[in-house]
Amino acid sequence: MIFVMLLGALLVGAVWGIYYRCQWAKDVTVRLWFETDAVYAGQETKLYEVIENRKRMPVPVLEVGFHTRKELDFADVENTNVSDYLYKRDVFSVLGRQKITREIPVKCTKRGRYLASDADITTHTLLYRKHYSKAVGTEAEIYVYPKMTDVSEIVTVCEHMLGTLQCARRLYEDPFAFRTIRSYTTDDSMKSINWKASARTGSLMVNTFDSVQSQKAMIFLDVEDTGILKYEDLVEESIALAATVMRRLIRQNIEVGFVFNGRGSDVFFPENNRKNRIAFERMLAEYDREDGAEDFGQLARRLFSDTFVKKPVSEDTLFLFITKNLKEPLMECIRECAGEHQTLVIVPVPRGERSALREAARSDRDNVFVLVKEVERT
Numbered sequence: 415m416i417f418v419m420l421l422g423a424l425l426v427g428a429v430w431g432i433y434y435r436c437q438w439a440k441d442v443t444v445r446l447w448f449e450t451d452a453v454y455a456g457q458e459t460k461l462y463e464v465i466e467n468r469k470r471m472p473v474p475v476l477e478v479g480f481h482t483r484k485e486l487d488f489a490d491v492e493n494t495n496v497s498d499y500l501y502k503r504d505v506f507s508v509l510g511r512q513k514i515t516r517e518i519p520v521k522c523t524k525r526g527r528y529l530a531s532d533a534d535i536t537t538h539t540l541l542y543r544k545h546y547s548k549a550v551g552t553e554a555e556i557y558v559y560p561k562m563t564d565v566s567e568i569v570t571v572c573e574h575m576l577g578t579l580q581c582a583r584r585l586y587e588d589p590f591a592f593r594t595i596r597s598y599t600t601d602d603s604m605k606s607i608n609w610k611a612s613a614r615t616g617s618l619m620v621n622t623f624d625s626v627q628s629q630k631a632m633i634f635l636d637v638e639d640t641g642i643l644k645y646e647d648l649v650e651e652s653i654a655l656a657a658t659v660m661r662r663l664i665r666q667n668i669e670v671g672f673v674f675n676g677r678g679s680d681v682f683f684p685e686n687n688r689k690n691r692i693a694f695e696r697m698l699a700e701y702d703r704e705d706g707a708e709d710f711g712q713l714a715r716r717l718f719s720d721t722f723v724k725k726p727v728s729e730d731t732l733f734l735f736i737t738k739n740l741k742e743p744l745m746e747c748i749r750e751c752a753g754e755h756q757t758l759v760i761v762p763v764p765r766g767e768r769s770a771l772r773e774a775a776r777s778d779r780d781n782v783f784v785l786v787k788e789v790e791r792t
Contacts, residue, residue: 441468446554455561463516470510477536479503489519522558530554559695560657630684635674636710636737648738675708718751733757
């Protein structure tokens with residue numbers, strides 16, 4: 415009798431084992447997604463992990479794993495291994511027709527395009543004698559844009575140079591670019607009087623309009639770092655400066671164009687600000703220094719001898735060159751390319767090394783100005 419019971423138990427266990435092996439992963443889904451599509455470096459977001467078992471049979475032990483780049487800093491470090499990538503595994507006990515949702519806080523420490531992908535699920539039989547695994551097709555993506563950095567001094571200089579340019583080259587008012595209404599002066603023409611506003615106020619009022627010339631800026635970013643000594647912090651600061659200046663200028667309704675010497679980069683002319691801003695930030699987030707960079711001087715000469723000849727940049731465009739590699743030959747190249755355009759050269763240097771740029775930063779042209787930005791050593 416006991417033998418029959420043992421044989422029956424073994425038979426039931428064997429049948430259950432076969433059934434479990436075939437059915438455990440059926441209707442089990444795992445989904446990953448980030449709370450937002452994009453953040454700035456240094457900000458926090460959340461990664462959502464949803465495990466759902468849509469069948470009646472429970473899965474007593476379910477390991478869920480995925481991997482991503484190690485620059486994403488997970489607040490929950492349990493069951494996490496870090497090598498070239500960050501590998502995270504969590505263990506759940508999932509009942510039949512149960513859905514489990516986890517929110518994992520994440521700090522995005524470095525710019526880049528991040529994928530939480532290659533998820534897999536693993537289960538174990540009773541007594542952990544065997545385990546079964548299955549890959550899960552899910553992928554969460556987030557762009558980490560370059561960090562915000564202090565550009566108050568740079569923006570102040572830009573505003574001064576743009577203001578000087580506008581005053582020097584103001585042509586005439588655009589009758590379709592209404593700005594405001596003000597009191598009449600003897601210098602105003604009769605055709606500018608707003609008679610309705612004058613009737614309401616009891617005194618003569620005139621319409622004022624903006625100039626037909628719009629404020630524009632073109633940013634040239636140098637990410638080359640080919641010397642024996644590498645300055646990763648200066649390259650990253652250059653990228654952060656370009657991105658932050660671009661954001662600030664666009665916020666002031668200045669049309670901004672952009673180009674940098676990363677391999678395969680595109681040239682964006684000062685036009686559609688919203689479209690350009692997203693393209694700039696994604697392009698900078700995806701740039702990998704390991705891909706190399708074109709010589710900045712060659713890029714500038716190619717642009718001004720070919721690209722800007724086919725599609726000229728308007729005379730009222732402010733040029734901003736951002737480079738950590740400023741030396742006399744590059745400075746001469748910038749002067750030659752800039753021509754009569756108002757030009758600001760921004761040079762990030764390690765704190766305390768400003769004097770090393772004394773000769774290269776010297777400018778004998780009123781329209782070319784050099785601004786040195788000191789960066790803390792890391």
